[in-house]
Amino acid sequence: MTDAVRIENVSFSYGEAPALRDVSLTIAEGEFLGLIGPNGSGKTTLLSVMLGLVEPDEGSVELFGEPIESFEDGHRIGYVSQKSTEKGTAMPVTVEEVVEMGRYPHVGSGRLREEDHQAVEAAMARVDITDLADRKLNTLSGGQRQRAFIARALASDADLLALDEPTVGVDAESRDRFYGLLDELNSEGITIVLIEHDIGVVTDRASRIACLNTELYHHGDPESFHESDALERAYGSTGQVVGHHH
């Protein structure tokens, strides 16, 4: 099985301030990687490097075995950015229009075909928002909006979902439902990279944990993470991971 993501010796600085130092990391296809670290630890920067949004000062990135510079299958990646619940607050865009965007890389300038409409409908049905198709995004709750973004990624046939703190501003019940959906998608083979402040959520769900604070302090399964002192070293103090039981 090829790796979905391979990052080798990546360093990146904002001016003089280093954000990432010599980070190497692989994410196998079908893996659920939880990316944790304190505020300003470089999590979003690492995700941006991984997705080609930021070019690293040093090091290399491969997506699905292809160097990122020549990777052309952008539709294989679904990205839900930080504060995505705030998108479209003043834009009269409907859920269906948002999900249709997932098909745009497939059709270029052409019209959406029957198969594209079918993919959009299937994606909305998969995340249970079919009844919201005609609703404007700015009339939905945070949890419903996030499901619309996931549907957009599914409509694009994404194999990798990259989510940057997707549940900020989402109520607890919707958050649980959202993470339940991620679990299901992961069990269906979709690779997931999740940045999340709540370490308990990540260690409960992810198959691998990457703990970052400019440098990578730990990369392994949740058990080895609990046994290591990565949390203490990355966060600078002793902490205790609280599990979530529902």
Add this chain to the structure above:
Amino acid sequence: MAVRRTARRGLVRVGVGVTALLAVVSGLYLLATFAEAYGPGTIGGLGATLATTLVDTGHLLGRLVGTDLLRFRFVWNSLATGVLIGIVAPLVGTYLVHREMALIGETLAHTAFAGVAFGLFFAASTGWSTPILLPALIAGILGAFAVQWLTEHTDTYGDVPIAIMLTGSFAVGTIVISIGGGFSGLNIESFLFGNVGFVTPSGAWLMGALSAVVVAVIAARHKQLLFITFDEQAARVAQLDVGLHNTLLVVLTSFVVVGAMQVLGIILVAALLVVPVAAATQIAADFRESMYLGVLFGELSVLLGLSVAFPLNAPPGGTIVVVAIGIYALSVAAATGDFRALSTH
């Protein structure tokens, strides 16, 4: 509810159909007059016949509603230009407004003003006459590239490059005009506020050509522009060429601004990029409908504004914008279901 939505969609479709008809007539008139002026032999003759037929028919229809103005070619030039502005300004403006770039139109209008000033200075210095909108178009496109470059290569807030270009170009324009001694014979007010008799045949033809380009590009790149407008980061991840489309958008804006400044004037040209879109956003059921409604409101603003401006010989920029803002106020009231909202917006 469903019946209401169907009726509303039907109404919007009728409005779009009427607007398309007006656009076709305007386009035909511009093609006919161009052929009349420059077409060889038969083509020139056909152009003249078609232009005369359109003007005569318009004159007859105009008399039915109590106006004699449609017998004048200069009125047709203004109307055809206005009809096209009413379509392309809200089309481009829809992306600008939702990208929080509402003031870029104002900036590029001021850049175009600097181009006009340089054009006049060049003409006065060399005696070589040049169509006044050509230097405006060149300056507008250069201004669009400059704003895009500043936005991408400087660490600053999004509206700072816009503010720098806006004030900087106007400053250069005023200096050039002062050096040129005000360019006798030039009515600066017409540039600033628009003028019903200001649209020359060549200005109207330019608007026709620019409008064709704008509509064609938007038809071809709407999906990419929409995705980038809604979620630029996700569009980058999906490997849409964000830089190219951002540049395309500002260049299209410069096209609209240069074409529209003849009727609306430099000061008010940005209003038609923004106000009809803001009105449409209040009540549109989805993004597609917001584009249709934006065009309808833009068209309504231009036609009603010109209808008032012609008999009063008032600057059409002012009348068009006042009508557009009236429509916006009604939209706000309709969206909130409360006409008292008019006093708070």
